[in-house]
Amino acid sequence: MAADAPTAQGAPEPLFQRLCLIGVGLIGSSIARVARARGDIARTLVVTARSQATLDRVRELGLADVVEEDAAKAVEGADGVIFCIPVGAYAEVMARIAPHLAPGAIVSDVGSTKGSVVRDLTPLLPKGVHLVPAHPMAGTEHSGPDAGFAELFEGRYTMLTPLAGSDPQAVQKIAELWRRCGSMVETLDPVTHDKIVAIVSHLPHLIAFTICSTADDLAEETKEQVLKFAAGGFRDFTRIAASDPTMWRDVFLNNREALLEMLGRFVEDAHALGRAVRWGQADYIEDRINRGRKIRRGLIERHQA
Amino acid sequence: MAADAPTAQGAPEPLFQRLCLIGVGLIGSSIARVARARGDIARTLVVTARSQATLDRVRELGLADVVEEDAAKAVEGADGVIFCIPVGAYAEVMARIAPHLAPGAIVSDVGSTKGSVVRDLTPLLPKGVHLVPAHPMAGTEHSGPDAGFAELFEGRYTMLTPLAGSDPQAVQKIAELWRRCGSMVETLDPVTHDKIVAIVSHLPHLIAFTICSTADDLAEETKEQVLKFAAGGFRDFTRIAASDPTMWRDVFLNNREALLEMLGRFVEDAHALGRAVRWGQADYIEDRINRGRKIRRGLIERHQA
Ligand SMILES: NC(=O)c1ccc[n+]([C@@H]2O[C@H](COP(=O)([O-])OP(=O)(O)OC[C@H]3O[C@@H](n4cnc5c(N)ncnc54)[C@H](OP(=O)(O)O)[C@@H]3O)[C@@H](O)[C@H]2O)c1
Ligand SMILES: NC(=O)c1ccc[n+]([C@@H]2O[C@H](COP(=O)([O-])OP(=O)(O)OC[C@H]3O[C@@H](n4cnc5c(N)ncnc54)[C@H](OP(=O)(O)O)[C@@H]3O)[C@@H](O)[C@H]2O)c1
Numbered sequence: 001m002a003a004d005a006p007t008a009q010g011a012p013e014p015l016f017q018r019l020c021l022i023g024v025g026l027i028g029s030s031i032a033r034v035a036r037a038r039g040d041i042a043r044t045l046v047v048t049a050r051s052q053a054t055l056d057r058v059r060e061l062g063l064a065d066v067v068e069e070d071a072a073k074a075v076e077g078a079d080g081v082i083f084c085i086p087v088g089a090y091a092e093v094m095a096r097i098a099p100h101l102a103p104g105a106i107v108s109d110v111g112s113t114k115g116s117v118v119r120d121l122t123p124l125l126p127k128g129v130h131l132v133p134a135h136p137m138a139g140t141e142h143s144g145p146d147a148g149f150a151e152l153f154e155g156r157y158t159m160l161t162p163l164a165g166s167d168p169q170a171v172q173k174i175a176e177l178w179r180r181c182g183s184m185v186e187t188l189d190p191v192t193h194d195k196i197v198a199i200v201s202h203l204p205h206l207i208a209f210t211i212c213s214t215a216d217d218l219a220e221e222t223k224e225q226v227l228k229f230a231a232g233g234f235r236d237f238t239r240i241a242a243s244d245p246t247m248w249r250d251v252f253l254n255n256r257e258a259l260l261e262m263l264g265r266f267v268e269d270a271h272a273l274g275r276a277v278r279w280g281q282a283d284y285i286e287d288r289i290n291r292g293r294k295i296r297r298g299l300i301e302r303h304q305a
Numbered sequence: 306m307a308a309d310a311p312t313a314q315g316a317p318e319p320l321f322q323r324l325c326l327i328g329v330g331l332i333g334s335s336i337a338r339v340a341r342a343r344g345d346i347a348r349t350l351v352v353t354a355r356s357q358a359t360l361d362r363v364r365e366l367g368l369a370d371v372v373e374e375d376a377a378k379a380v381e382g383a384d385g386v387i388f389c390i391p392v393g394a395y396a397e398v399m400a401r402i403a404p405h406l407a408p409g410a411i412v413s414d415v416g417s418t419k420g421s422v423v424r425d426l427t428p429l430l431p432k433g434v435h436l437v438p439a440h441p442m443a444g445t446e447h448s449g450p451d452a453g454f455a456e457l458f459e460g461r462y463t464m465l466t467p468l469a470g471s472d473p474q475a476v477q478k479i480a481e482l483w484r485r486c487g488s489m490v491e492t493l494d495p496v497t498h499d500k501i502v503a504i505v506s507h508l509p510h511l512i513a514f515t516i517c518s519t520a521d522d523l524a525e526e527t528k529e530q531v532l533k534f535a536a537g538g539f540r541d542f543t544r545i546a547a548s549d550p551t552m553w554r555d556v557f558l559n560n561r562e563a564l565l566e567m568l569g570r571f572v573e574d575a576h577a578l579g580r581a582v583r584w585g586q587a588d589y590i591e592d593r594i595n596r597g598r599k600i601r602r603g604l605i606e607r608h609q610a
Contacts, residue, residue: 137536157534188530196530199520201537206582207512208538210575212597215504217570225493225501227603229462230610231442232506233513233545238604240538241597249590252582263579265522267572270515274568277511277557285554292517292546298532299543305535 012040015177016080020046022071022093024058025244026139027110028084029148032063034181037150041180048074049145050085057145072100080173083109083117088250091120103128106170108177110136112197112247114161114190116254122163130170135159135193136183137201141242154182161190198258203266205248206259208240317345320482321385325351327376327398329363330549331444332415333389334453337368339486342455346485353379354450355390362450377405385478388414388422393555396425408433411475413482415441417502417552419466419495421559427468435475440464440498441488442506446547459487466495503563508571510553511564513545 019035019042021028028047035041047064048071049055055067068074075081075097083090090111101107107129111117117133125131138156140147158178162171175185188196211234215226230238252259269288276284299305324340324347326333333352340346352369353376354360360372373379380386380402388395395416406412412434416422422438430436443461445452463483467476480490493501516539520531535543557564574593581589604610 200539204538209597212600216596233509234505238601242601245594289550291521292514296543
């Protein structure tokens with residue numbers, strides 16, 4: 001790739017002249033940290049966020065060359081703009097920045113849903129601006145600019161969901177950005193993406209939130225004992241459930257169809273297993289448990305566990 | 306405690322003269338390892354299991370003083386006997402060993418359910434033999450004699466569920482055994498025990514098995530992609546779901562009532578959250594997510610997370 005070609009000084013040419021991150025929480029600040037550490041992602045890194053507190057913190061941490069309060073100003077002159085905010089906020093932010101996007105700029109994102117991103121951003125996209133939606137399959141249950149770290153994306157997949165008419169060069173540039181973040185890049189369509197993340201990520205989070213709120217509804221005395229003796233599997237669920245409410249509310253609402261489909265299947269299966277427990281159907285129970293183990297073995301074989 | 310008094314040589318007197326472990330998988334072999342390492346738990350450690358392969362392995366690992374194929378023989382002359390087998394096998398094994406139990410012997414166990422243990426063992430208990438059911442709240446997804454380790458119980462709770470008429474000295478001896486394993490000991494009644502573990506352990510396992518089998522039912526192509534991109538929460542569930550099928554089948558069948566009660570509540574709550582997703586009830590979704598976080602904070606405050 002031309003972007004990899006070393007300059008006269010031996011340092012490769014930065015991918016972007018002026019890269020603007022909109023939102024600088026766990027994901028945005030991790031990209032910023034990689035960009036600062038490598039130097040070959042953006043010549044100038046611009047960061048914007050919603051609150052003054054976050055902007056101040058970004059300055060303290062030295063995460064960007066330019067910290068800009070106003071998103072519209074932040075994107076001016078940028079050849080790359082990455083949405084790193086909850087997916088429910090995209091349409092409103094895009095409406096504000098669209099008139100200020102530079103011709104030829106690439107707009108990308110890191111959102112956990114992709115159908116909604118295409119739905120919300122495409123109608124507002126100025127002519128000559130390229131949209132390349134992306135989703136790094138990496139995260140933790142923490143949020144905010146202090147939660148990020150440069151190694152977050154290493155060895156993890158990033159999914160690109162370019163549109164049919166996407167500019168191949170723009171797609172290549174975003175793919176290269178993620179490779180420089182240490183990620184393995186895969187391309188797929190938004191519908192398939194949303195179906196897969198519904199089962200590997202969104203349903204597990206919905207389940208974790210649910211079991212924790214089920215526990216929270218227990219009578220006070222039982223709840224105290226649950227907290228005391230939480231070590232048996234429940235604790236793992238509470239870790240997942242510690243994730244940011246706004247982000248997850250937006251994810252659920254913006255992957256509604258695939259999530260409800262997977263939830264429906266899951267609840268059917270849970271009912272069937274519960275029924276087998278009620279009626280003492282030992283073979284059925286063992287069979288379902290063994291299928292779970294099979295999936296685990298599949299992950300181990302693929303070095304994903 | 307008298308049991309703690311050092312002998313003339315300065316080494317404390319062993320708790321049991323002859324301690325027999327029935328079953329030597331993850332939990333049994335971990336107790337054996339602690340007993341070997343400390344020397345103050347059993348003067349003579351006897352181990353029995355079902356298969357020749359396990360007995361051979363126990364000999365190779367040097368986990369016991371006596372390795373005995375026949376459970377009835379193994380318990381002869383023992384002042385302590387601990388069931389370390391799946392709870393569904395208790396009644397059958399107890400029927401075989403009961404005639405061979407020494408007068409005054411203490412029978413205990415490590416099973417994950419406690420109502421069933423009282424139900425299955427009490428009717429077969431010879432006069433003068435003491436029953437002290439116990440459950441160490443510690444485990445991993447691995448099983449067999451190679452899976453155990455001496456630190457398994459350190460800093461974890463062990464729950465004792467003595468019966469109304471239990472001999473206090475027998476209860477104290479089992480409590481001391483678990484303290485010597487590094488455990489914190491709590492006493493509660495079997496019904497409360499079963500209710501708590503239903504939500505902190507059994508339901509999370511049932512859910513993990515279910516979501517894995519839901520994934521296993523997906524069309525081949527989607528399943529491949531699920532395995533590939535499993536990193537988003539799902540992977541944590543597959544770890545829990547890797548646990549032993551026989552053990553978990555027995556746990557589910559022997560904590561039926563409490564488990565079905567908790568499963569019922571959980572499914573109701575999952576339906577309610579799904580309904581809120583369907584109808585776009587953002588506030589409801591956030592509220593449920595926040596309750597999950599509250600539980601997590603509760604754990605962190607209690608140093609359980
Ligand atoms: N967390 C994960 O595990 C994960 C993994 C993969 C992808 N993602 C996706 O990455 C995106 C960001 O997630 P994150 O975990 O980095 O979130 P985060 O740590 O909570 O940070 C969110 C950032 O977005 C800004 N923001 C929030 N609402 C906004 C609004 N209405 N307008 C403008 N800015 C707003 C916040 O600014 P202030 O701080 O000023 O409020 C903050 O800088 C989401 O779309 C999420 O789906 C997350
Ligand atoms: N695993 C956990 O996380 C955990 C935590 C707390 C409590 N527990 C409880 O601890 C007990 C043992 O679990 P574990 O994880 O140690 O299991 P494990 O690793 O699978 O070992 C089970 C042991 O029981 C023996 N066994 C199995 N079925 C038997 C039968 N029908 N008759 C006689 N012996 C039999 C096995 O002998 P062979 O090897 O010869 O077949 C093996 O030695 C269970 O009651 C479980 O509920 C488990």
